[in-house]
Amino acid sequence: MPDIKHNQAAFSLINESINKLHGIGEKSQAGFNRLKIYTIKDIIFSFPYRYEVLIPDVHNEKSVLAGTFINSGIVRTHRGKSIYKAVFKAHNGYFSCLWVNFNTNYPSSLLHTDSMYYMYGPVTKFENMPSIFHPEIINKEDIGKIRSIYTVPAGVTVAAYRKFLKEALDKGLKDISDTLPEYILDKYNFPNIKDAIKTLHYPETKENVESIVNRKHPAYVRFIYEELFYLQLVMQLKRKTYTKGIGIKFNIDKEYLEEINQIMPFKLTKGQKKVLLDIFNDMVKNKQMNRLIQGDVGSGKTIIAFISAAVAVHNGYQAVILAPTEVLAEQHYNNAEKFFSKLNINVCLLTGSVTKKNKEIIKDRLLQGEIDIIIGTHALIEEDVEFKKLGFIIADEQHRFGVHQRKILIDKGYNPDILLMTATPIPRTLAMTLYGDLDVSVIDELPPGRIPCITKAYKASQLTNAFDFVEKILNDKKKAYFIYPLIDESDKLELKAATQSYEEVKKYFSGKKVGLLHGKMKPDEKRQLLHDFKYSDMDILVSTTVVEVGVDVPEATVILIENAERFGLSQLHQLRGRVGRNDIQSYCLLVSSDKISEYGEKRIKAMLEYKDGFKLAEADLELRGQGDFFGTKQSGMPDLHFADIIKDIKIIQHVKNDVTEILEEDADLSMKKNNILYNRLKEMYKDSTSYFGIG
Numbered sequence: 280m281p282d283i284k285h286n287q288a289a290f291s292l293i294n295e296s297i298n299k300l301h302g303i304g305e306k307s308q309a310g311f312n313r314l315k316i317y318t319i320k321d322i323i324f325s326f327p328y329r330y331e332v333l334i335p336d337v338h339n340e341k342s343v344l345a346g347t348f349i350n351s352g353i354v355r356t357h358r359g360k361s362i363y364k365a366v367f368k369a370h371n372g373y374f375s376c377l378w379v380n381f382n383t384n385y386p387s388s389l390l391h392t393d394s395m396y397y398m399y400g401p402v403t404k405f406e407n408m409p410s411i412f413h414p415e416i417i418n419k420e421d422i423g424k425i426r427s428i429y430t431v432p433a434g435v436t437v438a439a440y441r442k443f444l445k446e447a448l449d450k451g452l453k454d455i456s457d458t459l460p461e462y463i464l465d466k467y468n469f470p471n472i473k474d475a476i477k478t479l480h481y482p483e484t485k486e487n488v489e490s491i492v493n494r495k496h497p498a499y500v501r502f503i504y505e506e507l508f509y510l511q512l513v514m515q516l517k518r519k520t521y522t523k524g525i526g527i528k529f530n531i532d533k534e535y536l537e538e539i540n541q542i543m544p545f546k547l548t549k550g551q552k553k554v555l556l557d558i559f560n561d562m563v564k565n566k567q568m569n570r571l572i573q574g575d576v577g578s579g580k581t582i583i584a585f586i587s588a589a590v591a592v593h594n595g596y597q598a599v600i601l602a603p604t605e606v607l608a609e610q611h612y613n614n615a616e617k618f619f620s621k622l623n624i625n626v627c628l629l630t631g632s633v634t635k636k637n638k639e640i641i642k643d644r645l646l647q648g649e650i651d652i653i654i655g656t657h658a659l660i661e662e663d664v665e666f667k668k669l670g671f672i673i674a675d676e677q678h679r680f681g682v683h684q685r686k687i688l689i690d691k692g693y694n695p696d697i698l699l700m701t702a703t704p705i706p707r708t709l710a711m712t713l714y715g716d717l718d719v720s721v722i723d724e725l726p727p728g729r730i731p732c733i734t735k736a737y738k739a740s741q742l743t744n745a746f747d748f749v750e751k752i753l754n755d756k757k758k759a760y761f762i763y764p765l766i767d768e769s770d771k772l773e774l775k776a777a778t779q780s781y782e783e784v785k786k787y788f789s790g791k792k793v794g795l796l797h798g799k800m801k802p803d804e805k806r807q808l809l810h811d812f813k814y815s816d817m818d819i820l821v822s823t824t825v826v827e828v829g830v831d832v833p834e835a836t837v838i839l840i841e842n843a844e845r846f847g848l849s850q851l852h853q854l855r856g857r858v859g860r861n862d863i864q865s866y867c868l869l870v871s872s873d874k875i876s877e878y879g880e881k882r883i884k885a886m887l888e889y890k891d892g893f894k895l896a897e898a899d900l901e902l903r904g905q906g907d908f909f910g911t912k913q914s915g916m917p918d919l920h921f922a923d924i925i926k927d928i929k930i931i932q933h934v935k936n937d938v939t940e941i942l943e944e945d946a947d948l949s950m951k952k953n954n955i956l957y958n959r960l961k962e963m964y965k966d967s968t969s970y971f972g973i974g
């Protein structure tokens with residue numbers, strides 16, 4: 280026996296092409312398709328972007344003017360344009376309606392002398408009379424009504440669009456099944472999906488319109504919730520499949536920790552201890568660790584990486600430390616050598632600039648297990664590097680590594696534990712939404728004795744003031760960075776800009792030793808220069824943004840950034856993080872062009888106002904708006920039509936708790952009450968659902 284109900288659903292109109300609606304021909308269909316409206320369901324789910332209330336007799340905004348048609352004629356503007364002008368008598372005087380582009384039949388054929396008309400449009404003044412250009416003729420009953428405004432395809436009139444939508448709703452709404460389970464609807468008093476759809480298309484009352492626009496109406500909140508809910512659900516399901524695999528059960532040996540403690544150059548901060556504890560708790564479990572450490576620049580993430588890598592090695596495994604740039608990899612390596620040699624751990628560096636012969640040697644030693652920890656850049660991933668027993672992976676500044684690259688590395692080991700570290704904090708809401716598949720720990724304090732950096736803003740015309748300021752500070756035997764943006768991607772221009780600035784700086788600071796660092800230098804030269812800056816008497820390092828991430832020169836106390844408006848907030852924050860790495864007052868001087876955009880101005884202001892990377896990240900998100908913030912595909916963020924991850928923090932919290940609870944009870948969504956969720960995921964992600972474990 281065929282399932283009758285099922286068959287009915289299969290015949291449902293909603294998945295049929297939009298051209299099943301009366302009056303949609305090939306041409307309008309193409310227009311609809313260009314708006315990504317293909318099916319009847321699509322038009323049902325294309326909600327208004329705005330609402331209008333058809334209020335009468337208001338000037339200077341969109342309104343209805345009512346009156347009897349008196350006469351019409353063609354007037355000429357002083358620019359020689361012809362305008363068709365119709366005059367109406369209203370209860371309180373006269374008004375006119377105007378058409379700039381008209382033909383002989385329109386609008387004259389519409390208007391009959393002494394008949395009453397209701398004209399709708401933005402009311403302005405023309406020749407001293409209230410006027411509407413290109414009015415819409417409406418019915419008397421429409422006055423006071425609410426109208427939903429849609430993006431309509433080219434060649435489809437607003438009226439026709441409304442008619443199509445109405446037909447779609449009349450025929451299709453009954454077949455739209457809910458996308459949230461009843462227990463969720465009940466929990467939050469959300470309307471069911473049909474009512475919610477109807478309300479958004481036809482809000483009916485002004486109160487409804489207001490609360491929709493304010494994103495408070497339950498019908499609207501329901502869709503916000505739903506969007507965030509499925510995002511969170513997928514994230515948490517993915518994470519379950521990641522970590523479902525058995526991981527290495529490391530042993531945390533107290534005596535060994537004591538041994539490490541003996542060689543520590545400083546005492547860990549409370550924030551560092553807390554994060555280390557999170558890591559150890561993950562390591563001892565026989566599940567794979569997937570943890571992200573967020574810590575502001577200078578919060579001391581490196582030592583956390585070193586200690587946990589040492590513990591992994593002590594358990595008989597090899598570890599990898601990935602850095603985003605060669606400069607950073609080498610810096611890590613220099614620190615690591617000092618640290619690990621005291622623990623009898625073999626560390627090695629593998630970057631793109633290691634000679635072929637040495638690479639072969641290193642690879643061989645890795646395979647033999649003679650190297651315990653390997654530090655390097657992407658080269659590590661792409662090369663055919665093999666391990667004897669890889670058990671622990673650390674990726675510093677992880678946002679530079681794609682998921683794909685991470686996966687390659689993971690596959691080189693035996694379900695190794697993974698520790699990601701980033702100094703580009705992202706807003707908490709975003710972390711909750713985006714990193715549903717990661718555990719997140721935060722180092723929420725800086726090492727003791729750090730004095731907050733003083734940030735000052737200058738205009739380019741005040742550059743010498745900024746230079747003077749630097750000069751005063753440098754007299755106290757300190758070091759300075761001068762940063763210039765990459766003016767152009769091309770080698771020659773970058774070099775020219777940096778070289779030019781270098782000459783300028785050298786001339787101004789004649790008694791000082793100045794070095795120049797730029798991206799086109801050979802790794803060897805870069806290394807030497809950074810080494811000189813750190814350990815010799817070089818006072819000033821003129822540089823492009825190669826120093827951006829992670830470079831650690833404690834004596835550097837001032838950073839001057841030219842064309843600061845060209846940098847993004849997180850980049851500026853990273854750059855500022857290069858100073859203030861000791862207990863001396865540090866300064867960040869932002870020099871921007873004399874004329875900068877409002878947006879540029881706001882970013883500079885945010886830098887003056889906030890020292891904390893998290894606050895800045897939030898400001899950044901607010902300034903850029905989520906669309907732009909997620910602009911890059913790699914963010915992995917789908918388009919959000921309803922949700923706003925700044926404003927909707929409360930809902931995100933609810934969503935996160937709800938999803939956690941649901942999956943705790945029903946990990947593969949096989950319970951009947953979760954049918955809706957299972958089916959919806961299938962619909963949204965088709966065959967890829969097996970990827971997050973619900974096959």
Ligand code: ADP
Pocket residue numbers: 545546547548551574575576577578579580581582702726727829831833860
């Ligand atoms: P980031 O988190 O930006 O990677 P680093 O790990 O480079 O920070 O640490 C910044 C500086 O602070 C380094 O010079 C490091 O030696 C120092 N440091 C880290 N932790 C502490 C601590 N607990 N006490 C004192 N100095 C510390």
Ligand code: MG
Pocket residue numbers: 580581675702829
């Ligand atoms: Mg670092």
